[in-house]
Amino acid sequence: MASVALPENGSLPDGSSGKRAWSPWQKWGVILLAPYIVVFLVLVLYPVGYGLWLARHPASYVKLVEDPIFGRSVINTIAFLVVAINIKMAVALALSGFFTTARTWIKWLSVLFILPWAVPSIPTILSFRFMLNPEWGIINSLIFRYTGLDGPNWLNDPILALSLAMVVHVWKSLPFWTLILIAGRLAIPQEHYEAASVDGATRWQRFRFITWPAIRTLYLTCTILSMIWTLGDFNSVYLLTGGGPADLTHVLATLGIRYLRLDQVDLAMAAIVIALPGILPLIYFMMKRLSR
Amino acid sequence: MANVSFHAVEKAFGTTKVLHGIGFAIDDGEFVVLVGPSGCGKSTLLRMLAGLEEITAGTIAIDGKVVNDVESKDRDIAMVFQSYALYPHMTVGQNMAFSLKLRKAQPNVIQERVNHAAKILNLEPYLDRYPRELSGGQRQRVAMGRAIVRDPKVFLFDEPLSNLDAKLRVAMRAEIKALHQRLKTTTVYVTHDQVEAMTMADRIVVMHDGRIEQIGRPLELYDHPANLFVAQFIGSPAMNVVHGTIRRSGGGTVVDMGDGVQWPLLDGPGVEGQSVAYGIRPGDLSLASSTAPGAVPGEIVVIEPTGAETELLVQAGKAQVTLVTHGRPEVSPGERVGLVVAPGKVHVFDQTTGERLAA
Amino acid sequence: MSAGFSWRKVSTEAKLLLIGIPVALWTLLPIYHLALFAISPKDSAMSGHLWPDHPTLRNFVIVFTQQHHYLEYFWRQMWNSLVIAVAVGALTLFVATGAAFAISRLRVKGGRAVMNLALLTYFIPAAFLAVPMYKTMGVYGLLNTQWALILAMMAIAAPYSIWVLKQASDKLPYELDEAARIDGASPLQLFRLVYLPLMMPSLVAVGTYALLLAWNEYLYAFLLLSNDRELTLGVALGNFLAADDSPWELLMTTGLIYALPPAAIYYAFKRYMVGGLTAGAVKS
Missing domain, CATH: 3.40.50.300 (P-loop containing nucleotide triphosphate hydrolases)
Incomplete structure (x- = not known):
C-alpha cells in the first residue's frame, strides 16, 4: 500500500496548536444569538427575578389570603379553566371534523370562522358587552319585543357574568384550536379511513379507532397549552365585566392587574407566585413535549 | 490538480x-x-x-x-x-x-x-x-x-x-x-x-x-x-462461499463439507484438516452431467434466465450455490446435475481470520 | 336504489347545514353587531333592530374628522398602533431570525439551552408577566413611552417566532449549508444568500404574527402607556368605557376600523400563516 511521506510534524497552518480557536461558524452563531440573549436577560429574566423579589415577604401572602376577593378569584379561575377549556376543546374537536368535510361552502365558512381569532379582542368584546346591556342591548330588546318581559341583568349576576366571560373566551379562541385540530386530522393518512371503510366501520367507529388514537396526544397537548394561556387571559374577563359586580368575577389574571393598579405590587406578585405550583407542572409537560 | x-x-x-x-x-x-x-x-x-x-x-x-x-x-x-x-x-x-x-x-x-x-x-x-x-x-x-x-x-x-x-x-x-x-x-x-x-x-x-x-x-x-x-x-452475483475442511487424501485435495459433498481444491493452498471458507465465483462454475468425474453433484432449484445469461440456483449438499452461464441450458428444477469448477479460479480463506490463503 | 342514495345525500347535507348555520351565526354575531352600530344613526343604534332604518356613514365621517372629544387623537393613535406594530414585527424578525439561524444551522454551542429558555418564556401566562414587566419598565425609566410597549411585545413575540423559524429551518436540507461552505460562503453569506431567501415564507408568517400580536394587544398597552397622545387605538377604545355618557356608536365605529387592518393582513398572508404558525404551534 502506497503511503506518501508526510512532512513530520505537518505543515499545520499558523496559530493552530492542535485545538482551534472558535471557528467563524461558532463565532457568528454567538453573534446572531446574542440579540435574543440580551432580550431574554433584560426583558424576561430581570423582570421575573424582580417580580419574585417583590413577592418575598410572607406578610404579602397572609394579606392576600385574608382578602376575600382572592379566594373568590381562585374559585373563579378554576371554574374558568375546567369549564371553558373543556367545552372549547370538545367543540373544537367536533368542529374540526365538520371543517374537514369536503364541501366548497364549508371551505368558505372556515375562512370566515377564523375572524374572531384574527381581529383584536377589544372591539368584539365591547360588542358583546353592548349586546348584553340590560336596558338597550340588542338581546334584551329582542326579548322584550317578542315576550314583553324584561331580560335578565346579564352582567350584574356574578355567576351569569363569569359564564358570559367564558362564552367570550370560547368565541375568541375556538378558531385557533379548531385550526390546530384540523391540521392534526389532515395529517392522518387517508388510507387508514379507506381501509376502515372497507372493513365496514361506522362513522363513530372510524372516529373511535382511527381519528381519536391519532390525535389523542395532540388533543391533550392543546388542552394543557390552552390552560396555560387561559390563565393569562386578561381581556375576556376585564373587558366584559371589569371584575364586577362587586369584584366577584375576578380571575387571577385580572386580580394581579387590579392589585397593580391599586399600587399593591407585592400582593399582585404574591397572587401570581401562589399560582405557580399549579402552572409549573403544566409548563413542565409542555417543555417535555416540545423540546424533544 | x-x-x-x-x-x-x-x-x-x-x-x-x-x-x-x-x-x-x-x-x-x-x-x-x-x-x-x-x-x-x-x-x-x-x-x-x-x-x-x-x-x-x-x-x-x-x-x-x-x-x-x-x-x-x-x-x-x-x-x-x-x-x-x-x-x-x-x-x-x-x-x-x-x-x-x-x-x-x-x-x-x-x-x-x-x-x-x-x-x-x-x-x-x-x-x-x-x-x-x-x-x-x-x-x-x-x-x-x-x-x-x-x-x-x-x-x-x-x-x-x-x-x-x-x-x-x-x-x-x-x-x-x-x-x-x-x-x-x-x-x-x-x-x-x-x-x-x-x-x-x-x-x-x-x-x-x-x-x-x-x-x-x-x-x-x-x-x-x-x-x-x-x-x-466485490462481484455480482456474489461469490459462492461454502465452509469445510481440507482433506488431502485419496483422489486429490478437496474441501470436505461434512455432508457428503466435496469441492475440488486441486493444487490450492492450505494444510490437511484446516477449516476454510471455499469461494468460487458463479461464472467459474459450469454444468455437467451428474455422473461426470470430479463434478460436484447438485440439484437445480431455480432457473433465472436474463436473456444473455442464465442464473441457476443449485442445491449441493446443505449449501446453495449460484451458477451463471452464457448459454441457455436445457435443465428444469429438480433435475440432478454436476458442477464443474474452473481450474485455478478457487479462492480459499482461513475460516477464523477470513484472510486469503496464499497459493 | 338511486332514489334512496339521493335521500341519504340530502339528509347528510341537511345535517351539515344544521352545524354550519349555527357556526356562521355564532362567529359573525358580535362582528355583525359591531358593524350594525357603525352604520346606525345615534338614536336608532339602540333600538334593537337587526338592520337600521336609515343606514349611514356619518359615524365614519365623525371618527375620521375627530369630531368628538374622545376621538381627539384618533389619527395619532392609529399611527401609534401602526408604528408600534411595525416596530415589533421588524425587531422580532431581526432577533428571531438570527437566533433560529444560529441554533438550527450554525448549531452554536448552547443553542439548545437558549431554545429551551425561549420556550419556557413562551409558556409564562401573559397577564402574569405583565406585573413584573410594568415594574421593570419603571426601573428602566421607559414607562409611558412607546419603547416600553415595543420592547415588551418583542420579548413576548420572540420565543414563539424563534420556535417556528427553528422548526422550519430544521427542515431545510443540511447539505445546502455544506455545499455553500465548500462553495466558499462565509457564515454571513450563507445567512444572506441562502438562508434568508429559502426561509421567506416562514419569515412572512412570523413577521405577520408579531405585527398582529402587537396591533391587537390590549393589556400591555393599557399598562405601559398612559398619555393620550401616546396611546394605541386599542387602549383608547378601552377608555371609552370609563364614562357613562360614552358615544357607543362612535366607539363601535372606531372598533370596526381598528379591527379591519389585522383581518385584512391575516387574509392577505393566510397562505403563510396557517401552515407556518399552526405547524409550529403544537408539534404532534
Missing part, C-alpha cells in the same frame, strides 16, 4: 470510534472509489477530506499540505452531494456561478466558465431554469457543473447516483467517467454500489467497519480478494 494523502486518520463521535487509522494515498489525476456497506465510514472519510467533519486524529493532506485546520472553502475542493444540494432559489446558471461570485471573480470570467461547464454537460438550454423544473439526471449534471466551474484540485462525490433510477444511473456512470478522462482532475468517489466502483475506479478502496479491507485496481480485487469480506463484497 493534486495528490491526496491520509495518514493514520481516526474519527470518533463522542466515544464511538468510526474510523480506525486510515492511511493511503491518491495520485494526481487518479479516480479513486471508496466503497463499502453503509456505516463503514466511507462517507465520513470523504467529509473529513471536504472539511465538513473534524479530524479526531491523524492528518489529511492535499498536494502535500496538511489541511486538518483549513476551512472547506480554502481547501480548493468541489463536492457533489447525494441530494445534489442545489440552491432551490437560484437558477441553474446562478447555482453554477455561486462559488465564483463568492470568490469575487470577474463577471466575464464567471460567464465564460459557466458557459464552458454548461457546454460540457449539455446544460446550455437550462441555464435560466430553476432546479425544481429539472429532471433527476439534469439536476445531477448541474451539481457536477457547480463543481466543474471551480476547476478545483480535487472532486469529491458522495453517492451521487443513488437518487437516480437504474437506467439513468448507468448513463451517468459513463458520463462521469468520460468527464474525468477529459478533465483529469483527482477524484474521490464514495458509493455503496460495487458495480459503480468496478466500472469507474482507477483504484478501489474497500472499507468495512471503519477499516480498509483492501486497496487495488478493480480486476485485482476481483481476481485476488485479500479476504473473505472483499471476496463477497
